[in-house]
Amino acid sequence: MQASEDSSRQEPATRRRRTGGRSARVRTQVLEAVGALLLEAGYDGLTVDAVAERAGVHRTTVYRRWRDVGHLLADVLDTASDDTWTPPDTGSLEDDLTALNQEVYEALAGGGPNLTMALIAAGFRSPEAAAALSRFWDDRYARCAAVVTRAADRGELPGPADSRALLIAATAPLYHELLLIRAVPDPTLPHRAARVAAAAARAGTFSTPQ
Amino acid sequence: MQASEDSSRQEPATRRRRTGGRSARVRTQVLEAVGALLLEAGYDGLTVDAVAERAGVHRTTVYRRWRDVGHLLADVLDTASDDTWTPPDTGSLEDDLTALNQEVYEALAGGGPNLTMALIAAGFRSPEAAAALSRFWDDRYARCAAVVTRAADRGELPGPADSRALLIAATAPLYHELLLIRAVPDPTLPHRAARVAAAAARAGTFSTPQ
Structure with a gap:
């Protein structure tokens, strides 16, 4: 990581606006270039040189900081x-759960270039991207645990529940239909899948020992 | 498609053993070569020339009959x-549902080279492979409708149910955990996911109008 000596010589106001200084700016430009190239040409169009050119950054900077395409993708996902x-x-x-599924649905079925799908496809090519995807999902499921805790607190569930299993039950059919089977997007899917997971949760299927 | 004139000149017994004659033999060799190469080197190692060489078949034969890698993959899946x-x-x-999930689990979590995973990954690279994967899954879900019909006939469900939605609810968490998130395989997953789908089914979540 390069220190941001450049920005330290500027006025405080300017420094605040450019959050993190040159180093952060370069990172933003580079990660945006990764996303843009991934959308345009997929994993095959993604090379360190193409990223550097697109970002308007010297290739040595990209190589030194990210090393390869796998680490670039991992940084996009971690960001x-x-x-x-x-x-x-x-x-x-x-x-x-329906509202959550609606977000997943819009990310996957939006039509047109799709960064979520491109990143998941990249996970099949790059171990670093695959590991970063796992971290990304783990983080999302951890944040969503609140949905399940609140439901238990409201008395909607027979007791504490395995939030990760419940959330995966709710969202997995969307990834399955839209990403793997590539079924024609059905706008009722977010609610239908949520209903299934909620019914199973009420029946105690995800219950954990208290 | 080449006619099987060769085999028609042989004894009936021999002809029966070589089911379909030379044309079918070539197809078997070629599709086996596709599977082997896909396992060894993934989609990137898959070229018509490499397939022809591995199968011991003239490259013109492969080009004429399958045209490209996408059609080779589609034929593997259709077969x-x-x-x-x-x-x-x-x-x-x-x-x-548990027994079904156990089959999916073994295909995805078996460790070592994994043809199912390689074919799904290829679906992200080739539209023909993606379409063939959809056909493959549609065919499997259609055959599995019997599971749901029998459950309804036994009185396990409040009435007729959407078998496809029920089957996807049961199996999707396995693909999600093992293929997308790449979680550490949990041998209790096949039964846990089956239990969720069965509980939701008993609660009438998949019910269709009679």
Whole structure:
């Protein structure tokens, strides 16, 4: 990681605006270039040289900081977890899961170039991308545990539940239909899959020992 | 498709053994070569020339009959549906789904080279492979409809159910955990996912109008 000596010589106001200085700016440019190239040409169009050119950054900088395409992809995914995203809080388990599924549905069935799908496809080519995808999902499932805890606290469930298993039951049919089977997107799918997971949860299928 | 004139000149017994004659033999050799190369080197190692060499068949034959890697992969997948596979019939919905999931689990979590995973990964590279995968899954879900019909007939469900949605609910968490998230394989997963789908089915979540 390069230190941000450049920005330290600037006015504080400017420094604040350019959050993190030159190093962070370069990182943003490079990761945006990775996303753009991935969308345009897929994993095969993704080379360190193409990323450097697209980002307007010297290739040596990219090689030194990221080494290869796998580490570039991993950084894109790890950066995606650096957000303040929190799961929906609608007041009922089924509606929370439906809202979550709606986000997944829009990411996968939006039509046109699809970064989520391109990143998942890259996971089949690069072990670093695959590991970063796992971390990304783990982080999302950990944040979504609140959905399940709130449902248990409201008395919607017979007791504490395995939130990860419940969340995977709710979302997995979307990835399966839209990503693996590539079925024609069905707009009722987010709610249908949420309903199934919520019904199984009410029946105690995800219950954990107290 | 080449006619099998060669074999028609042989003795009936021999002809029967060589089912379909030279043309079918070539096809078997070529499709086996596709599977072997896919396992060894993935989609990137798969070229028509490499397949021809591995199969011991002239490259012109492969080009004429299959044209490209996408059509070779599609034929591998379509051939996989030419079997007599039927879903398990254990006498209960939950056990049938568990047995089904056990097959998926073994295909995905077996360790070592994994043709199922390699074919799914190829689906992200080749539209023909993606379409063939959809056909393969459609065929499997159609055959598995018997599992759901039998459960309804036994009175395990409140009425007729959407078998495809039920089967996807049962199996999708396995693909999600083992193929997308690449979680450490958990041998209790086949039964846990089956239990969730069966509980939701008993609660009427998959019910269709009679």
